[in-house]
Amino acid sequence: MTTQFSVADIELELYRYPAKQESNLQAWDAADEHLIKHIQESQQHPVSTAIINDSFGALSTALTKHNPDWPLIIETDAKTSQLGIKQNLQHNQLSSDNIQWCNSRDLLPVSIELVLMKLPKNLNYLAHQLDRLSQILPKGTTIYIGAKAKSINKSLLELLAKHLGTATASLTWKKTRVITCISDGIVRALPAETRWSVPEYQLTISNLSNVFAANKLDIGARIMLENMPKGEFNSIVDLGCGNGILGLRAKQLYPTATIHFVDDSEMAIASARKNWQFNHLDNSSLEGEQASFHWDDCLTHLDENVCPDLVLCNPPFHQGEAITDHIAWQMFLDAFRKLKEGGILHVVGNRHLAYHVKLKRIFKNCTTVASNGKFVILQAQKMPKSS
Ligand SMILES: C[S@@+](CC[C@H](N)C(=O)[O-])C[C@H]1O[C@@H](n2cnc3c(N)ncnc32)[C@H](O)[C@@H]1O
Known part of the structure; x- marks a missing residue:
């Protein structure tokens, strides 16, 4: 199992949570690498950024390593992800001073100017997350979503358009793509249970x-x-x-x-x-x-x-x-x-x-x-x- 994350000039050592586990699984995937590469290549300024569904901190630690002053709002439904992100920040001697932690039901701050997101497997949950974002994101806010290329199709782009705003997908790199969705500023109601x-x-x-x-x-x-x-x-x-x-x-x-x-x-x-x-x-x-x-x-x-x-x-x-x-x-x-x-x-x-x-x-x-x-x-x- 490799633990060395290396994208552009960002080098990190990343572990899953808990770090000691009898599995050979890696703490990040190619869609994480693609998102970070995309952010680097587009010379993104360190604006207030929400990171959603970061499994074990590849996205959060990479942005913090790139610029320790980058203000992050990290939203996750999984406690193991939150603990894993904290563990990897600490392991890579990165500060969490600029991080605000949220769970999947907390009110999101209205200050968010950019969103970085991993596509969840459960599309009902994705729709819920998009509806949540629609309630606070101003019109024109960019949301980058990293995913396996095989998970991206016309109906996914339609779902994004229905719940947040128009979306287009990048070219494929390492079998992944980055979707760019632009919020349309229309507030959606949260789904019923x-x-x-x-x-x-x-x-x-x-x-x-x-x-x-x-x-x-x-x-x-x-x-x-x-x-x-x-x-x-x-x-x-x-x-x-x-x-x-x-x-x-x-x-x-x-x-x-x-x-x-x-x-x-x-x-x-x-x-x-x-x-x-x-x-x-x-x-x-x-x-x-x-x-x-x-x-x-x-x-x-x-x-x-x-x-x-x-x-x-x-x-x-x-x-x-x-x-x-x-x-x-x-x-x-x-x-x-x-x-x-x-x-x-x-x-x-x-x-x-x-x-x-x-x-x-x-x-x-x-x-x-x-x-x-x-x-x-x-x-x-x-x-x-x-x-
Ligand atoms: C197979 S489901 C069972 C749910 C419920 N008990 C039932 O029988 O319908 C397993 C549950 O374990 C939870 N889970 C996964 N990893 C966990 C962890 N590390 N600690 C606590 N719960 C976990 C999942 O979120 C999921 O709700």
Whole structure:
């Protein structure tokens, strides 16, 4: 895996987040290089610039290296991206004094004069991001969007025109192109959340545009719901909660428990919180907070006083466009670290992902609770130290 980023006169050493991971993936791609090359060649002045969807900081660190006074507004929905950008700034001894951090729902500052963006895979999320930009960008503002050439077609350019302004694509370089979109100054309304119900559990779910399982229950989640663990639980983590479906059901089954929802996506956390409230899951016979919501990379920053007796997990098997099992690994390791003795991790996964091998290595035990042709539900217990 190469870590040396070199474009024009900008040299950086860049790592994915977390830096130590058992994957051979690079922290940037050719579309990042193309965007930086484009900015250099057009001799862009260091005006107030929003950087959107920068995976691990290639764009943010390159502009900061080029001109440490360049004012940046960095918007990301993924906590791992924000942490990765901070890590790479620090690693390359670059200051973050001129950086304003935003998540995918924060109000964007009206001072933005230029936008640099990576094309997200999810086009509903892209439309949402463009609508957000339409609310603050003056007419005539330039938005550069870097993407693989094969992702750029007539309907993408039409989508950009519909949600922000006319767009044209550059020539291809290293199989990527840079789209130049010029905002038309027309303000668009933000999209409505998608809402669907799970009648068998009397739950109504709403999802913001970048949340997993956009308009129906995930099939892995469904088999998990049909095979929730038996027992009494007081403190439960829904790890990689998405819209919160597993944690919401857990509260119905274990009404005295406190549920901790954790996800890398800020929109997921916002949706889980909304779904908790909408489904009236607070137990009126209890006092105090019965749910907490954390925008985080796995359980990195979960309060040390939280010692769950159950962790529910439907792990992701990709990060951005890359297929990887390192997040599942980290989720299992974090669950083992945080669980109290005797506590259990309850996992759903595609059979072929062979999570049982990982769980056995970490927990020294693993039981198959249920399976069908495609999915398997596994349970591992944190054994008391004396046993
Ligand atoms: C397969 S989805 C499961 C969502 C939901 N629990 C369900 O069953 O429908 C995996 C979730 O893990 C989240 N995720 C990915 N990387 C993560 C990380 N490093 N830390 C926490 N959550 C992460 C994703 O945003 C996504 O919501």
